[in-house]
Amino acid sequence: AQTVTQSQPEMSVQEAETVTLSCTYDTSESDYYLFWYKQPPSRQMILVIRQEAYKQQNATENRFSVNFQKAAKSFSLKISDSQLGDAAMYFCAYRSARGGSEKLVFGKGTKLTVNP
Amino acid sequence: GAGVSQSPSNKVTEKGKDVELRCDPISGHTALYWYRQSLGQGLEFLIYFQGNSAPDKSGLPSDRFSAERTGGSVSTLTIQRTQQEDSAVYLCASSLASGLLSYEQYFGPGTRLTVT
Numbered sequence: 001a002q003t004v005t006q007s008q009p010e011m012s013v014q015e016a017e018t019v020t021l022s023c024t025y026d027t028s029e030s031d032y033y034l035f036w037y038k039q040p041p042s043r044q045m046i047l048v049i050r051q052e053a054y055k056q057q058n059a060t061e062n063r064f065s066v067n068f069q070k071a072a073k074s075f076s077l078k079i080s081d082s083q084l085g086d087a088a089m090y091f092c093a094y095r096s097a098r099g100g101s102e103k104l105v106f107g108k109g110t111k112l113t114v115n116p
Numbered sequence: 117g118a119g120v121s122q123s124p125s126n127k128v129t130e131k132g133k134d135v136e137l138r139c140d141p142i143s144g145h146t147a148l149y150w151y152r153q154s155l156g157q158g159l160e161f162l163i164y165f166q167g168n169s170a171p172d173k174s175g176l177p178s179d180r181f182s183a184e185r186t187g188g189s190v191s192t193l194t195i196q197r198t199q200q201e202d203s204a205v206y207l208c209a210s211s212l213a214s215g216l217l218s219y220e221q222y223f224g225p226g227t228r229l230t231v232t
Contacts, residue, residue: 037223043205045223091159100171102147103161104221 002027004094006107013082014115020067021077021110023092031097034068034075035104040088048090051075053097079112087114118142120224122208128230129198137193137227141210148191149211149221150183154204162206165191198231205229 003026013019025034036048051059051068059066063083067076079086092107121140129135141148150162161175165185176182180199185191195202205228209221 043207043226043228045207045209047220050220102164102166103149103172103175104151104159105161106159108158 002029002032002094002096002105004092004105004107006090006092006110008110009108010111010113012113012115013079015084016081018078018080019082019112021079021090021092021112023075023077023107025073025075025092025094027073027094027096029096029098033095033097034066035093035095036064036066036075036077037091037093037106038086038088039091039109045091049077082114084114084116087112120208120210120222122206122224122227124227125225126228126230128232131200131231132197134194134196135198135229137195137206137229139191139193139208139210139224141189141191141208142222143189145210145212145222146188147211147213147219147221148185149209150191150193151207151209152204153207153226157204159207162193195229198229200231203229203231 005024032053034051038046038048049059049061049064058068063080065078089109091109093104095104123138148165153159163183164172167188168185180196183193205226207226208224211219211221213219
């Protein structure tokens with residue numbers, strides 16, 4: 001079974017600075033998808049960024065980028081120019097590319113605090 | 117357009133009672149997922165629907181839990197004879213399709229269930 005580990009229960013960053021959230025995963029599959037989700041206090045899970053394992057290029061979405069290291073099974077999220085609205089729980093998630101296995105496997109989450 | 121909606125937003129019930137949680141997916145989304153979020157276990161997959169059928173119900177924790185989906189739209193998660201360990205936030209998500217293509221799962225705001 002696949003597992004996802006987020007080793008940082010909490011992180012903090014100063015407004016306008018950069019922070020990196022760590023995620024590692026364990027799988028024997030070669031094709032899969034990785035995601036970072038944000039969950040603010042409203043509980044609404046919001047997709048931040050996704051990465052297909054077959055793509056070597058790291059995904060980027062505005063201030064959010066990932067460092068995907070397939071051999072190391074590592075998938076970190078970098079938030080640049082942090083804003084107060086970035087404060088939330090961040091979850092790393094794995095999804096198999098194998099048909100019929102649609103579930104997301106989540107890490108335990110990292111609580112990000114942004115200090116003004 | 118309208119997102120995934122869930123009702124009720126909060127539910128308090130007595131131990132031993134049955135509860136029904138409802139999910140309205142985004143119109144046209146054929147895939148629907150239920151997850152449970154609790155302090156001790158994090159985010160766990162419960163069940164996945166493709167249309168009205170459930171190809172993966174491996175995450176249902178016991179036979180007290182059941183779910184159905186009708187008309188390829190609304191889904192109901194039923195918990196019979198609730199226990200205190202059932203207290204959690206129950207999240208529903210839907211996606212446009214499933215299979216090998218990784219479509220984003222859009223989450224609802226969740227139902228917070230408290231069993232007293």
